Each structure stands twice: as structure tokens, then as C-alpha cells.
Amino acid sequence: MSTSEIAIQGTSITLGEIATLVGGQLIGDPGQVCLGAGVPDEAAAGEITMIDHAKRADSISNCLASAVITPEKVDIARSQIVVSDVHEAFATVIKHFRPLSSTAMPASGVDATAVIASTAFVHPTAVIGPHVTIGERTCIMPGAVVMPGATIGEDCVLHASVTIYEHTRIEDRVIIHAGSVIGANGFGYRFDNGRHVPTSQLGFVAIESDVEIGAAVTIDRGTYGSTRIGQGTKIDNQVMIAHNCQIGKHNLICSQVGIAGSCKTGDYVILAGQVGLKDHVTLGDRAIVGAQAGVMDNLEGDNVYLGSPATTQREQMQIMAVERRLPEMRRELKRLRKEVTDLQQEVDTADRRAA
């Protein structure tokens, strides 16, 4: 998914207009229409993406985007807009396609521009923002809030007081229990002159079909693109999933798990209660992580991991078995020390006698 699918207003813009908007130099046709903006992995044909270093030009060879924002002219068979600050320029373009407008919510009920399927149920105390779409038979319970540009598929249930931030995209048969918050800003700051200054948090959350999300869960939006929850994944209460994470299909994520930014999990991964994942960690298909473990590095699939830092169950069980014998080991070490020292004396004495 990229911005074009969820653009919420008359956002038609040409590359020439974008170049003017971001104060960049266009290499390409100024009249070419741009349909949206997305990170390299997510941008569609007709859209614009970005690379923040010229040496990354190769990395987008498979990207579908028709134009690229670059920090300098690169050798690449697409339109380019060269700018001095790629991140600032890309943020500006994303804001054009996905404007953030917290105060745009209707006074109550459903905004006039929202499209609600005829068989959907929206409780009158829920608030549905502009340009939201809600599919057939979906049920929005009391006090739920759906902010501008979000899309919700068919047969979903948003329970009481769920908050869906702007541009969240939810597919079919998704259930979200009470109090969960989908799409809040990621926790990203840069340090500038003694202060933590927020970085851009312009992405969105994408929740695929048949996902179930417990109560009081928080899933943050991506930086520019998606935080994604794969099809059929089940998430228990009080789980936290940070910005840019790409959670695979049919995962089971138990209560109070915390997943830091930009982690990826394969399919059929299981994370037991209170597990923590460091940022940018990747877990292979069918990896299983035991309760309270702390994952600090990538873990291969088809294995069970325990401990903090997490290692294989096999290794961890050995370590744990020894840990319980540590006091005994220490006493044995002291006994050995004494015996060896005694032996040394004895041998020295024998040596002297023999000499």
C-alpha cells in the first residue's frame, strides 16, 4: 500500500509542482503526474520515493516508483528531484498526500465525506472522521474514534474506546478490543541543542485480514511508510509494537510483549508473555521465544529461544541448570584452591627432601 490508495483529497500533483514545493531540481518531465509517495519497499508505479544517499541507488532497482527524491544526481532510469535535505523534502511530499488534521473531526457521529457501508453499524457515540471508509457488517462500538483517511474493511469489530489514527488501513475480519490505540506517532527523536526534537512520523499502520488485537494494545505508525501486521496474526492485551515493524502472518504475540522499532518477524512466529525485542531485529519463520526473554540479535526460524539476551533453548537450559548450582560451584572452587595450594606445598617439600 502507498499513499495513492489512501489519498484523502484532490491531491493530483505533477513532478514540476513537487520540485517547486520542495525547492528541488527536477531531472525529468515536469508535466508527469505523481500519484502518491511511498518508501522504496512500498511505492507503486506512478509514485515518488526517496533515497537518502547516492550509493543507495542500486538498492531501489526493483522499486516500482516512477520518480525518486535524491541528495544528488544519480545514474538511474527514472525522474529525479535533487534536494539538499531528502528527509525534509520527502516529509513535505507525504504531508501533501496524507495531510494530518487533528481538528478536522466532525462534531459527533460520522463526517459527511466518510463512506459507511449500508450494513455497517456505527454506534452514535463513536466519531468517524473525514474520508474514512467502513466496509459491510463492520461494527464500531461506543466511544471508538476513527481519524481522517482511515479505511476499515468488512466484518470488522472495533470495541469501545478504540482509537484509529489517520490513514490507518484495516482489512477484513479484524477485531480490535477496547482501549487499543492504532497509529499513534512513533517514538523517534533527534538530539539538537540540548533538546529531543521529534522526527517525522508520517506513515501509517496496515493491518491485514483476520488479525485479532486484544485490549490496550498500542501499534505505532511507520516513519514514512507502514507498520504492518500480517494476515491472521493474533495479538494479546497490552502488547506494544513500535514504528516500522513488519510482523509476519499467523504470529501469536502474547500479552505485554514489546517490539521496538523496525523489527521483522517471519510467519508463524510465537512470542510468549513479556518478551522484548530490540529495534531492527529479524526473526525467522516459526521462531518461538519464551516468556520474558530479551531478543538482542536476529534469530533463525524453526527454533526455540529463551533468556535475556535470548539464545537457543538448548543453550539456555544448560546455562540455567548450572546457574542453580553456582553456590555449590563456588564452594567447590574454594575447596580446590585449598587442596591445590596444600598439594603444591607438599610437592615442594618432597622436592626439597629429594634434592
Next chain:
Amino acid sequence: MSTSEIAIQGTSITLGEIATLVGGQLIGDPGQVCLGAGVPDEAAAGEITMIDHAKRADSISNCLASAVITPEKVDIARSQIVVSDVHEAFATVIKHFRPLSSTAMPASGVDATAVIASTAFVHPTAVIGPHVTIGERTCIMPGAVVMPGATIGEDCVLHASVTIYEHTRIEDRVIIHAGSVIGANGFGYRFDNGRHVPTSQLGFVAIESDVEIGAAVTIDRGTYGSTRIGQGTKIDNQVMIAHNCQIGKHNLICSQVGIAGSCKTGDYVILAGQVGLKDHVTLGDRAIVGAQAGVMDNLEGDNVYLGSPATTQREQMQIMAVERRLPEMRRELKRLRKEVTDLQQEVDTADRRAA
């Protein structure tokens, strides 16, 4: 408590009608009226319960239920309905007595069938579903949602945006702080053909008198019967209590504790911050578990436990003391290795000389 106490509509049904409803074979009087359905520990006289294996017939000898759903004819002095799938049949019966109807909420305010005591305060932005009862002097704050069939006693306070799911039963003088979610579905799935399929989550949460619950707490309903919080227990913010747990009286459960499914705690248990309990663990009266501990096995009462996996404080303190000396122990081990090897050479040399 069983379903009969909280049946929310004309649910009178005979055993004959139940047999027809579930496609089972009745052994007993088809005209016998059934008043409700409950798990063996909770079913009352006049109600129906179930056993999912014939060999469990003995285990319900003290159960008060008047009828039993069984997988085959068993030798038992009660009415029986024999079915091919006990869980499916029992789920059908529970849904008869405790129907789930998310969209049954009134447009706003209090449903016409709810019974609100004259001295209770219900804020106009709260939403109170059908067949709810609210006792004298109880205060329901803005944005709180109470779903169908829940009962709330006297002198309770539900703070802002609290969600009470269907059939929750709250006794007197219970305080629940803002954002807490009581009675969401348990996290139970069976794996079928590559997908996680939700299992029945048809039970309820029972909160006894004088319980206090902090902010953003989640307590899930039982599978068929109760998740229970015992009288006088105090629960801090962001605690998670999973389905079927039976928490004792006068417990203190500190912030961010996570208790997996079907755990039991005795009376006067204390769980410090961020403790985790594995599912099906039982803690004895007055057990104390230190911060961040991970309880993997049953723990006896009247003792203090630390660590993950949690063991007695005494044992854990010894282990921790040694752990801090591990680098020193490793060096000592290396020194001993060298000295023993040297000694061996020395003794060998002496032996050779002596020979």
C-alpha cells in the same frame, strides 16, 4: 456465580429442548427445567455442566449441577445429554443463557431495560447496555461503557472510558480507574489448517467486593466460567490478568504484572512490579514474588520468591551473590588449571626421578 444469576432474557429452557438444540441424546426427564449453565466448580443446583471425558465423571461428584453434557453415557446420578462434541454443545448452551450482542447497545445513555438505582450517578456520555443493573450510589464517569447483562453493585466507581464487557459481575465498593478493560475475550486459539482459530470465550469476569483496579488494567473473561478477583484485592495500573484466573482475597498486584491463563493465587499474595506468571500456576497464601520475577511452577505460600525462573529468596540471593563474582571465578578457574597442570608435570618428573 453461574449463568442463571445473570440470564438476561426469557431463557427458560428444558433439558429436552437443550438436547434438541445441541443434537444430543438425553438420558433423563425431558421436561426438567434448566436454569443456567456453569463449569463444574461454578454450576448451581438446577443448572447444567459438562465433562469432556468420561473418566472425569468422578471429578464432579461434588458439583451442584442437575444435568451434565457428556461425550458418552457415564455412570452418574444426574440427567445427561450425550453429544459428539462436548465443547461445541456446551458453548451453544452458554450462548443461549448469555447471548453476545455487541450491536445491542442503546444509541446513547441508558438502555430502557437497564436497572439503575435511584442514587446512582451515570454520566450522560456513558453508555449502559440492555439488562445491566447498577447499585445505589455507584458512579459511572464520562465515556464509560457497560455492555449487556453486566451487574455492578453499590458504591462503585467506574472512571472515565472504562469498558465493562457483557455479563461482567461486579460486587460492592469496587473502584476501577480510567481506561481499564474488564471482560474482553481471552487469548485462546487452536491451530487448524495453517490458521489460528479462536476457541470459545463465553465466560465472564467476577470482581468481588472492595477490589480496587488501577488505570489501563485488562482482565479477560473466562472460557466458559469466571475469571475471578477475590474480595479486597488491589490491582495497580497496567496489570494483565488472563482468562480463567482465580485471584484470591486481599492480594496486592503491582503495576505491569502479567498473569497468564488459569492461574490461581491464595489469599494475601503479593506480586511486585513486572512479575510474570506462566499459565496454570498456583501460588499459596501469603506468597510474595519480587519485582520482574518469572514464575514457572507452583509456589508454596508463606515464602518469598525472586528471579526468573523464580525460586526462594534464600536460594536466589545465594545465586545472585555468586553471579557477581563470576568473572573472578573464571579467572580463578584458569589459575587453578595452570597450577594443576604444572603440578602434574612436577609430580610426573619427580616420579620419573624416583623410578
Next chain:
Amino acid sequence: MSTSEIAIQGTSITLGEIATLVGGQLIGDPGQVCLGAGVPDEAAAGEITMIDHAKRADSISNCLASAVITPEKVDIARSQIVVSDVHEAFATVIKHFRPLSSTAMPASGVDATAVIASTAFVHPTAVIGPHVTIGERTCIMPGAVVMPGATIGEDCVLHASVTIYEHTRIEDRVIIHAGSVIGANGFGYRFDNGRHVPTSQLGFVAIESDVEIGAAVTIDRGTYGSTRIGQGTKIDNQVMIAHNCQIGKHNLICSQVGIAGSCKTGDYVILAGQVGLKDHVTLGDRAIVGAQAGVMDNLEGDNVYLGSPATTQREQMQIMAVERRLPEMRRELKRLRKEVTDLQQEVDTADRRAA
């Protein structure tokens, strides 16, 4: 900040009237007007404070308060009110200045006594209690609830379903994401006759300027005075900060961190995900605590800490390195034992031969 700044009704009272109210003996001018009540660190000139033991008289020598509630006559150059139960008396005085009145909320929208800046946006489904003030350009999203006597500065955003309890004081440019709960009661109980009885939770939360708070965060009010979040501090989702904590300026507190009561952090402290702090712990400026660590004691600033119980990164890395070699160490220890025993025999035999 002290109560006088946020007194929400005609609360003018003299020391003589206070003495009568609490049944105490006044040593001082009964006509002296008292402007508020605060703990020693926070009370302003013209206000009353308390000491719960005569020997603490010295500790308030720098306190600005004009009067003191004391358990006995002490030698101190201020007005005194001597009472038998200092805590009960002080609680009574605080309740006079900061009355708690949960049911005082308006039926919907903004209470007539609230003062809302002309450029502020309050969504019609939000509920704003009596004597609340909201500054210019502040945005209150759907379903947010602001309870009596709270003050919110300029350019703030309270997202959907945020709850702000009574007397919370929020400065400028503060952002609070959906579902967070600010100012609920602290988790404080005394054990009396087999029951946990709540202690006074009469304080408030003070959030300084430029603080950002994620989704589903809980920050509890102080016992009598403040729980304070320092200027520029950023707090991620699902963080818990308990009563009386004093968080410094420009901290970064990552997701699912739990900070127990009365902790203090310096400036520029960083707490990684799932860290826990024991109550009454103090962290120095620029202390950094790694993910999942458990802080049991005060930690000096300008250092990095890991583990549970947390020690310096340097020490912890050494311990962790050895822990992974524990099974190998145990085997080596067994080998050494055998070799030493063999050596002893050999030496004994040699000795006997030599003898």
C-alpha cells in the same frame, strides 16, 4: 506548584479555622490567612505544610510555608498547629483546597466555570469539568475527559480518550496520545485488621512544557504533592510512572518502562524498553539503563547500566560473557576435581614410598 495556584473555589481560610477543622492546637495568629497547602518541597509563602515527626523540624528550614502542622510543639519560627494525627489533619486541609468531586462533571461538553482560550479546540464529545483552564491553540480530541481543577497550557494536544484527573497541571506544548491516563490514584495501602486500606492520594501530576507522552501511558498523582515530569521529557507508549516520582528534564523513557513510587531521575536520563525501577531510587544526570534492566539501588549519572539487579555495563558485560561459558566452566571444574584427587593420591603414594 502548591494548592493555592489551583484552588478551585472560595477556599479562603484562616489558621484559626484550620485549627478548628482539624481539631488541633494553634500556636500563632488565628486570623492569619492561609493560601494553600503543600508538602515541604513545594509549599509557597502563605501556605501550610506538615512534618510528621518533631525531629524533622530542621529539614524544613528552607521551606517557604508560613505555617506547619506538627505532632507536638517544636522550636520553629512559624505558626504551628499541633495535632494527634498529622497525616489525617494534613489530608483534611488538602481536601479543603483541592476538593475531589467525581460527580461534578457537566452533562456533556464544557462546564460553565471552565475557562477555554478562544483559539483552543475542544471536540464536542470531550468533557471538560468545572474550573478547568485550557490555553490558546490547545486541541482536545474526541472522548477526552478533563476533570475538575486541571489546567492545560497553550499548544497542547490531548488525543482521543485521554483522561486527565482532578488538579493535574499541564504546561505548554505538551502532547498526550490516545488512551493515556494522567493523575489516577497512587497504589498506596496500609494493612489494617486483615485488609488493605487506601492511604491518602490527594496530590496531583505536574507536566512541564514540551513533554510528549505516548499512548496508554499511566502517571499517578502524588500522595499530597506532585508527581512531576520535567521539561522536554519524552515518554513512549505503555509507560507507568507511580506516585510522587520526580522525573528530570529531557529524559527519554521507552515503551513499557515501569517506575515505582517516589523515584527521582536527573536530566537527560535514558531508560530503554521494559526497564523497571524499584521505589525510592534516584538516578543521576545522563544515566542510561539498558532494556529489561531492574534498578534496585541509586545509580550515579554519566554511566550505562544493564541487568537485573542493574550494575554498570562494564561489570554486566563481564558477567554475561562468563554466564554463556557456565556449562563449560562446570565441566572444567569437574575435570579439575578429578585431576586434583588423582594428584593427591599420586603424591600420597610417592610420599609413602619416600618415607
